[in-house]
Amino acid sequence: MTTYDTDVVVVGAGPVGLTLANLIGVRGHRVTVLEARHELIDYPRGVGLDDESVRTLCTAGLWQQVQPYTVPHHVVRLVNGAGRVLATNDPRTQEFGHPRKHGFIQPLVDRELAAGLGRFPDACLRFGHRVVDLHDHGDHVTVTAERLDAGGEAAGTVTVTARYAVGCEGGSSFTRKWMGVGFEGRSPSTRWVVIDVENDPVGTPSVYLGADPRRPYVSIGLPQGVRRWEFMLHDDEPTERVEDPAFLHALLARHVPDPAALTVINRRTFTHHGRLASDFRKGRVFLAGDAAHLMPVWLGQGWNSGIRDATNLAWKLTAVLGGDAGDTLLDTYTQERRKHALDMIDVNMAAGTVMKMGRFAGRLRDAFAAALNLVPKWKSYFTELRFKPMPRYDTGVVADQATLTPGRARPGFKHGRLAPFTDSAGRLSPVGLQFIQPRVNTAAATGVLLDEVTGPWWTLATWGTDPTAFLSPADLALVRRHRIRLVSFMPETQRAWAEKRYTASPAPVTVVGDPDGALKNWFDVRACGLVILRPDRFVAAACLTQQAPRALAAVARAASLTAEGDRA
Structure with a gap:
């Protein structure tokens, strides 16, 4: 029997498992992927790739390799039996730095994800390894796999010892069955x-x-x-x-x-299937992708929902593995991802119902669609993809904007001490939503995407001010310990002034010029001058700049961040 040691063992070499493994590897941790097949699946499955997923592929350092197998601005038209267009989905905004929808060839993308693991000395992908047993020992897990010969017969076993295990092996997941969690929903017979x-x-x-x-x-x-x-x-x-x-x-x-x-x-x-696991975690074992949820293909969200899982889980696993956070951070994975997966299943199921209407119901649908197209506001609801529920985390690694209470964040923001600072456009909190990604300027680069400046970890950013202004020495120590990048967003006209002035700040500050006004517009309609961004670019906290210490403390508590001398 051969034994391999690693930090995370991933079961399944589909796109979710491979993306997760790359995100773990790019952050410097060990990962082993076990796949029962002898090669990657060679036929296309998913065909739609969202801008959120592109952002993740950039974080993994693989977008340049994947991009040749995609086509941007995939336009979707719903047509009836006569070929008449009922609704057009053609979002042209690029708020996250990339076109909203891409077509892609999945086997070629999966191949690049697999090849990406070759960059890391402590990452490996083992084909022909079918997982047959799993044990959670409290402080580590062991996963036993049969080595399969070319004919699919067992030719010995391998045991992998790891800190954590993640099942990404699809709808028939061995890991989910081992966990004993429900897989609720329905599978239409069509x-x-x-x-x-x-x-x-x-x-x-x-x-x-x-x-x-x-x-x-x-x-x-x-x-x-x-x-x-x-x-x-x-x-x-x-x-x-x-x-x-x-x-x-x-x-x-x-x-x-x-x-x-x-x-x-x-x-x-x-x-088509519409199913959802009742929990995505049991001890040191997790589910992601189709092992955690199955959804119909109508809106191309199966692949993307799995990538969202990988994005969310990867930074939390690596934070715990690196001693930056306590194990309770991992409880927020189910809290944050399960609800959005359910929302996506529901909207896909509804889309399927619209598609499969009979003659009488179809005529009613066509008439209703024609009426909606006469109203610009309702027409844009489909054109701009507004019907697609964006991830909003109201529990987990968030802090309520009105109260700065850690762990919860109400979407509304109408009451409390800060109410006088809100207007009708600013009464929705950005906490729990993904932050925008415009092109920006710095002293070192011009016209680069914001993620390239803020980096792949935590960010504390202010609009127009020094982000260190209200931070105490203890706050700055927390910033240093957790590699929180301090950023000042500025009108491009003021960037040179800020770069000179902030050289005297008690901690390094990256000054970011806003040449097109995208960042200013974002802050203009929100009642905050400071945001704390998580490693997955979601807003963990938003507040007035003077509230920086309270917001930082609330996020540290919500994320179970360790203090100096703590052991995760």
Whole structure:
């Protein structure tokens, strides 16, 4: 028996497990990925990549490698059986630094995620290792895997000892079953067939969701000339029919002039699921991605929701592993991620209902959509993707803006001492939401994305002032211990003045010029002059600059940050 020691053992080499492993590796910790297959899955599954996920790939140092397999500004149109557009989803804002939606080729992206682990001397990916046992010993875990030969037969066992284990092995997760947690929800019986072809015979770069009562379908233009179709199978159509070329040609006949001339590169069937684990943690064992939640494919959120899990869990695991936080920080993972995963399942299920309406309900839907398109405000609700629930963490590593109470954050901000400083636009708190990422200027660089300046860990930033102004020596000691970057956002016109003035500050301050006014606009409509940003770029606290010590203390408590001399 061979034994390997690591900090985190990840079960499953899908995109979530590989992203998690890269985020752990890039922060200097050991990670081992165990995968039962002998190679990565080579057929496309996910096709939509959000701006939030791109931001994570940048943190992992892999966006440049992944970008060639994507196409930005993926436009989605919901059409009825006659081809009339009912709604268009074409968000053009780039508040997080990248286009909101991308099409992508998943096997090629997964390949880059796997290759990325080769950058780290203490990261490894082991194919042909099927996990069969797991033990939580209180201070560490052991994971036992069978080594599989080329024929899939067991050829010995390997035991991996680690501080933590994360199950990312999909909907049939061994880890989730070992944890004994529920997997609540439902799986509609409707089956769909996926057909991918090369040399796209349609040629349009858009996505069409065909709400056709005769047979709902999806048509997607993907990178590298690939076109995907998805067709709903009727109850009286056996799954085996998809193996019949004549049946496939009949499905495609309404979409292309000559189905027989197409080169099919992938064909398979699937069923939509909407399920959610009752807990994402048990002791030193966690769930992420499809092991924690399954959702229909309508809005392309299965892949992205898993990446959000990896982003959230990675910084918390590495904070605990590095002695920066106590183990209770890891309890906030379920608190923060489970609710948003449920919200995404619900909105995807609703989208599926709209897609599969029959003739009578479909006519009502079409009339309703036509009326909504006449009202700009409601039309923009779909065009700008406002129906998609953005992650907002109201419990976890947050501090309420009105009271600075750690661990909870109300979305509203209408009462309390700071009420006179709010206006109608500023009564919603930014705490628990992701911070924007415009392009900025510094003394060292011009026109760079904000994340490149603030770095991958904690940030305390103010608008127009010295962030050290109200921090005590004890506060500054906490800042140094936890590598909190102190940042001053400035109008570009004042950057040179601030850079000179803040050289006398009691701690280093990075001055960031705001050339386009994006940061000023953000603070203009929010009742705060200071924000504390978490390593995942979510706002942990927002307050007036004079409240900096209280906000810092509240965040330290919510995140279980260690003090000098503590042992995590």
